[in-house]
Amino acid sequence: MIKLFTQLGANTRKSFAKLGRSTFFLGLTLLGFLDVLLRPRLLSKQLYSVGVLSFLIISISGLFVGMVLALQGYYVLTDFGAEEALGVMVATSLVRELGPVVSALLFAGRAGSALTAEIGLMKATEQLSGMEMMAIDPLKRIISPRFLAGWLSMPLLAAIFSTIGVLGGHLVGVGMLGVDDGAYWAQMQTNIDFYDDIINGIIKSVVFGFVVTWIALFEGYDAIPTSEGVSRATTRTVVNSAFSILGLDFVLTALMFGDI
Amino acid sequence: MQHSNTQDTLVGLFVASGIAALFFMSMQISNLGTFNEKDNYTITADFENSGGLKVKSAVVIGGVRIGRVTAITLDQKRFRSVVKMSIEPQYNNLPDDTSASVFTAGLLGEQYISLEPGGSDTPLKNNGKIEITQSAVVLEELIGQFLFKDKDAEKK
Numbered sequence: 133m134i135k136l137f138t139q140l141g142a143n144t145r146k147s148f149a150k151l152g153r154s155t156f157f158l159g160l161t162l163l164g165f166l167d168v169l170l171r172p173r174l175l176s177k178q179l180y181s182v183g184v185l186s187f188l189i190i191s192i193s194g195l196f197v198g199m200v201l202a203l204q205g206y207y208v209l210t211d212f213g214a215e216e217a218l219g220v221m222v223a224t225s226l227v228r229e230l231g232p233v234v235s236a237l238l239f240a241g242r243a244g245s246a247l248t249a250e251i252g253l254m255k256a257t258e259q260l261s262g263m264e265m266m267a268i269d270p271l272k273r274i275i276s277p278r279f280l281a282g283w284l285s286m287p288l289l290a291a292i293f294s295t296i297g298v299l300g301g302h303l304v305g306v307g308m309l310g311v312d313d314g315a316y317w318a319q320m321q322t323n324i325d326f327y328d329d330i331i332n333g334i335i336k337s338v339v340f341g342f343v344v345t346w347i348a349l350f351e352g353y354d355a356i357p358t359s360e361g362v363s364r365a366t367t368r369t370v371v372n373s374a375f376s377i378l379g380l381d382f383v384l385t386a387l388m389f390g391d392i
Numbered sequence: 393m394q395h396s397n398t399q400d401t402l403v404g405l406f407v408a409s410g411i412a413a414l415f416f417m418s419m420q421i422s423n424l425g426t427f428n429e430k431d432n433y434t435i436t437a438d439f440e441n442s443g444g445l446k447v448k449s450a451v452v453i454g455g456v457r458i459g460r461v462t463a464i465t466l467d468q469k470r471f472r473s474v475v476k477m478s479i480e481p482q483y484n485n486l487p488d489d490t491s492a493s494v495f496t497a498g499l500l501g502e503q504y505i506s507l508e509p510g511g512s513d514t515p516l517k518n519n520g521k522i523e524i525t526q527s528a529v530v531l532e533e534l535i536g537q538f539l540f541k542d543k544d545a546e547k548k
């Protein structure tokens with residue numbers, strides 16, 4: 133019994149210690165942004181591995197999510213004779229929720245896990261301590277460019293996801309199911325508000341990008357430097373990112389759309 | 393990974409397509425492309441009951457959308473609902489004896505304001521007020537009236 137309590141206490145203390153370390157880590161990383169601006173090459177390289185390589189999975193998923201939304205929505209709406217509202221339904225769900233959330237989940241799986249594994253292996257093979265020996269701050273040189281790249285890529289990827297999703301919905305709704313082309317766009321344009329829907333969706337994706345990149349980089353940096361430690365850290369990245377995305381999405385939705 | 397020109401080009405393409413997607417979202421998906429509210433002018437109308445009218449509801453003439461509702465407030469002295477509408481600038485020749493009514497699109501549809509132009513030669517100005525209004529039809533009241541009429545008829 134007493135053992136159980138000591139275990140509980142130790143675990144609580146450990147998680148607080150980890151939270152503290154990650155906050156400290158975040159502060160130092162944000163300070164390193166100035167150095168990234170002086171070396172835009174580093175940023176461009178990371179934008180390639182984080183953003184460009186995620187582009188394909190994001191756009192294909194966006195296409196299919198939009199197509200499925202149009203297909204399912206059509207069957208529900210057609211019962212009420214409201215298939216003209218298909219465009220609004222597809223665009224609202226994509227812009228407000230699915231665009232930011234699903235692309236963040238995919239981003240955590242595609243880019244986040246890669247970041248953790250990369251940093252974790254750098255630590256395990258002592259490249260990070262090697263850099264420190266050469267008086268190069270690994271936080272500034274390795275972590276900050278990746279952080280900035282992940283943070284910048286996320287809103288762009290979410291926007292691409294939503295856009296391709298809306299076009300995919302158009303393909304199925306107008307092309308296959310015969311919804312009127314004008315009604316699809318016109319209903320969308322009258323019902324989607326730029327500030328309420330588009331800007332709030334972008335804010336969501338900025339928040340998710342920040343959180344996912346932070347988790348991925350910190351888990352890699354904090355990994356136990358063995359092969360098992362790196363594999364565990366990669367798992368934790370995906371799991372923790374998914375939890376944080378979904379939890380934060382609820383909070384942000386309640387804040388943004390709560391009064392409507 | 394070595395730096396190469398292709399990589400830079402791909403990064404450039406990625407950022408450009410992201411920005412293009414943001415642009416597409418604002419212009420094609422949202423209402424930003426359809427109205428430019430800067431030049432719109434405002435008119436008000438007060439109704440005894442504005443029913444289920446909401447901010448952003450449509451304002452139409454003869455089925456054509458010409459603007460939208462921007463605010464609905466209560467006149468505390470007379471307890472009437474004051475509806476502010478923003479009208480697109482090209483429709484600046486509404487006569488000042490235009491009347492406004494709250495209608496419902498279909499049986500369960502959204503409520504909107506329909507304007508019926510009068511015959512006056514002087515146009516409504518910015519911040520002008522529509523004097524002739526017709527309230528929303530509240531379905532419950534109609535049903536209520538119908539039921540009570542029926543009971544009265546039975547007594548006789």
